[in-house]
Amino acid sequence: MTTGPAPRLARAARRAVLDAVGVLLPADCVGCGAVDRAVCEPCRTALLGPSPHVALRHGLRAWAALEYGGVVASSIGAFKDGARTDAAGPLSRALGAAIAAALHGLPPSSVEVCTIPSTAAAMRARGYAPVELLLARGGIRASKVLRLTRSRDDQAGLGAAARRANAEGALEARRPLDGRRFLLVDDVLTTGATLAEAARALGAAGAAVVAVAVLAETPLRRPEHSASSRETLRDNDIRGGYGGMTGVVDPPFQTRVTRR
Numbered sequence: 467m468t469t470g471p472a473p474r475l476a477r478a479a480r481r482a483v484l485d486a487v488g489v490l491l492p493a494d495c496v497g498c499g500a501v502d503r504a505v506c507e508p509c510r511t512a513l514l515g516p517s518p519h520v521a522l523r524h525g526l527r528a529w530a531a532l533e534y535g536g537v538v539a540s541s542i543g544a545f546k547d548g549a550r551t552d553a554a555g556p557l558s559r560a561l562g563a564a565i566a567a568a569l570h571g572l573p574p575s576s577v578e579v580c581t582i583p584s585t586a587a588a589m590r591a592r593g594y595a596p597v598e599l600l601l602a603r604g605g606i607r608a609s610k611v612l613r614l615t616r617s618r619d620d621q622a623g624l625g626a627a628a629r630r631a632n633a634e635g636a637l638e639a640r641r642p643l644d645g646r647r648f649l650l651v652d653d654v655l656t657t658g659a660t661l662a663e664a665a666r667a668l669g670a671a672g673a674a675v676v677a678v679a680v681l682a683e684t685p686l687r688r689p690e691h692s693a694s695s696r697e698t699l700r701d702n703d704i705r706g707g708y709g710g711m712t713g714v715v716d717p718p719f720q721t722r723v724t725r726r
């Protein structure tokens with residue numbers, strides 16, 4: 467491991483500087499590029515406007531705050547892979563709305579939060595874990611119960627079924643989790659292969675997934691088992707597209723994002 471106190475401090479300092487710059491100077495809006503605040507008022511409305519909705523994938527019922535595309539995709543891409551942590555506020559509130567919807571009717575004290583672990587390469591490149599950062603803004607801390615078992619083959623060009631097969635066994639629990647109940651949280655839901663793998667790994671360790679919440683979902687135009695990553699890529703081929711660095715497999719593509 468190359469991480470230690472010094473790089474961690476350097477990353478924290480970089481984050482603090484980026485946040486401070488966002489406060490002091492006009493910035494390009496992460497959603498539309500207008501010279502304004504980190505998130506201009508119309509884009510803020512787009513991120514906070516809709517009510518969470520349900521998306522079904524691999525038998526999982528996920529509550530999604532937003533549909534992936536347009537201003538939503540630009541904002542998430544800039545936040546995740548453009549170092550625009552100054553845009554965390556509205557994204558965190560949107561994710562919080564999805565979490566509240568997912569947990570509705572459940573006794574919250576009995577449910578822990580589980581996220582998908584980032585690869586070491588993604589952590590090094592970003593200096594922060596995007597989903598954990600959004601959760602922290604809302605006062606939520608995830609339990610670090612899952613880890614990656616091995617590096618994944620590049621998923622680009624694989625259909626949904628192949629991606630699912632490729633995802634199997636990618637995650638494992640760090641310890642037995644008998645009887646524990648989890649809310650799974652991720653940023654972008656595409657085919658759902660990553661969340662399905664997380665649910666499998668939690669189940670294999672004796673835990674149950676009682677709810678799923680995501681920041682945004684990519685509506686699939688075809689039934690899930692015929693969706694191709696090529697189609698998903700085309701759907702998302704827009705400014706500031708998703709970087710694909712956190713996930714195990716989902717989404718399956720790498721997009722170049724201009725760093726500021």
Ligand SMILES: [Zn+2]
Pocket residue numbers: 495496497498499500505506507508509510
């Ligand atoms: Zn804007």
